[in-house]
Amino acid sequence: MxxxxxxxxxxxxxxxxxxxSKSESNRALLLQALYPTISIENLSNSDDSQVMQKGLQVHNGTVDIHHAGTAMRFLTAFFATQEGRDVVLTGSQRMTERPIKILVDALGQLGADITYEKNEGYPPLKIKGKKITKHQVSLAANVSSQYISALLLVAPTLENGLELTLEGKITSVPYIKMTLALLEEIGVSTSFNGNVISVNPLAKISEKTLVVExxxxxxxxxxxxxxxxxxxxxxxxxxxxxxxxxxxxxxxxxxxxxxxxxxxxxxxxxxxxxxxxxxxxxxxxxxxxxxxxxxxxxxxxxxxxxxxxxxxxxxxxxxxxxxxxxxxxxxxxxxxxxxxxxxxxxxxxxxxxxxxxxxxxxxxxxxxxxxxxxxxxxxxxxxxxxxxxxxxxxxxxxxxxxxxxxxx
CATH class of the missing domain: 3.65.10.10 (Enolpyruvate transferase domain)
Incomplete structure (x- = not known):
């Protein structure tokens, strides 16, 4: 048209x-999948948020997120930490040209089981969810903040939480702070000191409504x-x-x-x-x-x-x-x-x-x-x-x- x-x-x-906000909505949706007692108001009506919702409901098989870059990053971390779930995460032709190696390597440091279906460093990804017990990881600080947020969002459900060290000058700080603020809002304890972000584990939460700006x-x-x-x-x-x-x-x-x-x-x-x-x-x-x-x-x-x-x-x-x-x-x-x-x-x-x-x-x-x-x-x-x-x-x-x- x-x-x-x-x-x-x-x-x-x-x-x-x-x-x-699409950014807030997709973070809230992932948190809701991890903690079903969360409800969401003023959810984005965007394609990206609809794709995110559908993707989170898949337990086994192929998840196609089309052009949704945020969903690709967030769902990579989500499925990697969901024991018993086995998916292929893919998207549009452009999505298969967008790098994701930095996030995959970081999840690999934690013990995740992710392999590349076609080209090294790019989607589609074969992800076998497993229990993650390691809690220390590092990655470059000047990458897309979505890689960082993807790790932070799943962190409270990891047995030992997460200690994330960012190497170099940090970019897109507001998006990282948005993620941490949403975690704090549902009761997760976090800290962001210098280049180290820590997220404590949280097994469950009471009923909570997140209102998306x-x-x-x-x-x-x-x-x-x-x-x-x-x-x-x-x-x-x-x-x-x-x-x-x-x-x-x-x-x-x-x-x-x-x-x-x-x-x-x-x-x-x-x-x-x-x-x-x-x-x-x-x-x-x-x-x-x-x-x-x-x-x-x-x-x-x-x-x-x-x-x-x-x-x-x-x-x-x-x-x-x-x-x-x-x-x-x-x-x-x-x-x-x-x-x-x-x-x-x-x-x-x-x-x-x-x-x-x-x-x-x-x-x-x-x-x-x-x-x-x-x-x-x-x-x-x-x-x-x-x-x-x-x-x-x-x-x-x-x-x-x-x-x-x-x-x-």
Whole structure:
């Protein structure tokens, strides 16, 4: 499904309710599988969370998680620690190209039984669940935080808990802290001192309800829209917490640089465009702790004609696509002067080509959603637009409520 987006709207006042965070939901689902006395409210309606739910219910056989990278990492650790369960964990063609050796090796240190069905270091994985008694493991600190979170989530069910040593500079710390906070919320004792994370064992818990906050990554697209409309425009989004576990809540600070002010009224966040940004402004941000909003920020800068220097992006190479190369290709189509390295993006001020350009999405939900706000500047075609269902199935409906015309 390809969609043509266009808009002549420059002043927006609208309220949107966003589904629960995919990141929090998938962590909560895994904890619920380990501790069935947990119930979950405001669960994400994303494809990834549905895939996670289905995968957790499989006892023996093949588990296909399609494009869901979080599910691949979390379920690898889950099945490895489930005595008596025997599965093959696989996914889409792109998933079989995404490395998982670091996590498999770490689980191997603990005594897990995991073998590669095809290529060394990549899915599909043959996993035979067993009782894990070892409790000390180490891995590189600059890898995807999902490897680390996968280990931490299963840690309280291990006989002796877990002592995880991270080697080098730690990236994506907010996601690690999100995982630890959820463990603490259900009664697990944890510590994070220096580069060592400890999780104590916990056999069972009493009844507990986890309320999932709405997704800050999804909120980023509304911040982008707020940056591109007239001063005085307001968008309110629900349901959010002023003190969030999600790393992408840093959007509140980042988009001040774009003239967008954030305020809270109970669980509603109000985004207000309060000033225009001078063209000589340079947006320089290290996104090591929030790489998922890099595409949104780059597109916002391009739409506003601003110079942009983004760093800390090394994990984007192994996402649903190589997001840095994809950004370079698609923004160049629109007239951008852009260059990328393995961990940085540089954008020079440039004029948008004023003609209908088609944006390829590379099976990546964030490519589709990050480029959508540019419809406020120029008509734009989003190819394979249904990919948004991976994290935000209602996205196009919500775009229409903001007076962005969406034509199939």
């Amino acid at each position: 390809n969609l043509l987006l266009s808009s002549n709207q420059h002043n927006i006042h609208q309220h949107i309710t966003i589904t629960g 709405s997704d800050w990554s999804s909120a980023s697209y509304f911040y982008s829209i707020a940056s591109l409309v007239e001063v005085g425009s307001e968008i309110s989004i629900a349901s959010y917490k002023a003190t969030s576990l999600q790393g992408d809540s840093v959007l509140q600070e980042i988009y001040k640089q774009f003239g967008v002010e954030t305020s809270f009224n109970k669980n509603v966040v109000k985004l207000k465009k309060v000033k225009e940004i001078p063209q000589e402004t340079v947006i320089n941000i290290d996104l090591a702790n929030a790489p998922d909003i890099a595409q949104t920020i780059a597109v916002s800068c391009f739409g506003l004609g601003l110079k942009c220097e983004l760093s800390g992006l090394h994990t984007l190479k192994i996402k649903e696509t190589d997001r840095l190369e994809a950004l370079k290709t698609e923004l160049t189509k629109l007239g951008a002067n852009i260059s990328v390295t393995n961990k940085e993006l540089f954008l020079e001020p440039s004029e948008i080509i004023k003609e209908k350009i088609a944006i390829d999405t590379y099976n990546d939900h964030r490519m589709a959603m990050a480029f959508a706000p540019l419809a406020l500047r120029v008509p734009i075609v989003i190819n394979d637009a249904e990919v948004v269902s991976k994290s935000y199935p209602d996205f196009w409906k919500d775009m229409e409520s903001l007076k962005i015309k969406v034509q199939g």
